[in-house]
Amino acid sequence: MPHITLAHQAQPNDDVLFQEVGGEAVLLNLGSESYFGLNEVGTRIWALLGEGNSLQHVFDILCAEYDVTPEQLKSDLLSLVDEMAKAGLVQVR
Helix, strand or coil: CCCCCCCCEEEECCCEEEEEECCEEEEEECCCCEEEEECHHHHHHHHHHHCCCEHHHHHHHHHHHCCCCHHHHHHHHHHHHHHHHHCCCEEEC
């Protein structure tokens, strides 16, 4: 898997079920039968990825919505997407 940057796009896999509960989410990868929990920010990222946005666009939206330094947001976003890709939840292109 290539090093993920903001130039990439990550699309949720079709075999992942998503359920939001109280602002947080649970993802179920049907292929591996693994669960994955997302906090409020992770849930927002998942929603933005589902709209077909590039990681740069997701980053720009989150910068406007959350009070966080760009460096921290970039690190957290790319780390989460990498973790989701390794878990088979998203495809990165």
